[in-house]
Amino acid sequence: MPTSSPSFRPLYLQITRLLEKSLDAGEWRPGEAMPSEIELARRYGVSQGTVRKAVAALAADNLVVRRQGKGTYVATHTEERTSMFRFLRIRRDDGRDEYPASRLLDVRRFKATADVARLLELKPGDPLVILRRMLEYSGDPVVLDEIALPAALFKGLTKSRVEAYHGSMYSFFETQFGVRMLKAQEKLKAIPADAASARILNVAPGHPLLAVERVTLTYGDRPVEWRRGLCATHHHHYLNQLG
Amino acid sequence: MPTSSPSFRPLYLQITRLLEKSLDAGEWRPGEAMPSEIELARRYGVSQGTVRKAVAALAADNLVVRRQGKGTYVATHTEERTSMFRFLRIRRDDGRDEYPASRLLDVRRFKATADVARLLELKPGDPLVILRRMLEYSGDPVVLDEIALPAALFKGLTKSRVEAYHGSMYSFFETQFGVRMLKAQEKLKAIPADAASARILNVAPGHPLLAVERVTLTYGDRPVEWRRGLCATHHHHYLNQLG
């Protein structure tokens, strides 16, 4: 029975929140099946229909994937063939789907500047791990990424460990450090290439680049990654769907 | 009762499709209320719960807005205070919400080139109406838009008629021509400013601009607008939410 006001919150959303807490706590790991609807209904003492609405809300947020006949699975970055491009918006102009190769340039440690600290909800000076990497399409350099992570969440992240891993960056974070990237906010600008970036991206200094700044969130909207990509948009573009 | 296979389609989705057809045909106009769930249930001979799922699907696609206690309303671009920024992604860097002023430069007629014709599913040479306009934030020119429309759908569109209208462009299209913009696909690049655009946007020639190319769709995913915006991103950016 739902809590009768004030500030009414339906029962199914209360259960959504409980399930989200369990996901955050790691009660079921990414890729694993959650308990069936009937079992969850017993656990929370509600009808199967109410559990269904609760789980549907999780599925709508991509926290969970439902498979008819099989069960409900915790979403993962590891095997997502369908939504492989959910966090990768750069496409070829000719429309062909190409998944870029990632080449790691370096991994270093820094102290957070004031602005990055604010975006990651850290204190200025808190330790960061900074990765720099290239994304190459058909062997050509297209994106230069700088990725800042709170060192506290990514203990033991080294260059060789990244290079030993085969799969996407977010799959790496998820399996190796238990940090799940759920959503992100991006801000785009057009800026002139500085000398160093120009050299790496093989363009003239001052040439227009697409700058993509991203803050990535995990459960509870906690920010866990700051990223800036510089993209040479000669033969590629940033694709966005407005619903 | 749902059609029993093959290629199974649930009853509520069949009804969603019927409602969508009615919306397309203009059975209820934007801003108007649709019939109540109970009435729709009678009309289609299904339960209220099934109608509810059908309408929920429309609401998820932003075709319709549900208001508890009042009814279900056909979505409109005219009064959307909440989702005013659904099709306008340019924001101020300082985070303040500002709705830009629109200044119309000219309205002209052209014949469609091969590429625009393909994007708008027209034949090359079909007549187009082309609007050019500026978006100004706090009096400063920020975006230079070029908007191409199939002349067949926008008969009688003139400069003075646009200028006489108060409201957004899509509100204008909706109320004056019955063309409803529902979703869009955008491609972004960073390009150097050409001489003419540079002058209008008050930047140096060659300065990086954010180029935003948009194809906008109406019911049935029919393309009805092609648009290219050039954005000076000194104090503004393109904001995107990755779900």
Place this chain on the structure above:
DNA sequence: CAGTGGTCTAGACCACATC
């Protein structure tokens, strides 16, 4: 007050996957 959409339940049945 009556009418709307929103929640919750219980039960029947369907589609799909696996054994």
Place this chain on the structure above:
DNA sequence: ATGTGGTCTAGACCACTGG
């Protein structure tokens, strides 16, 4: 055959809006 999620129904009740 069994278990999963997905659909559909019918009915009761709740929250909100407006006259």
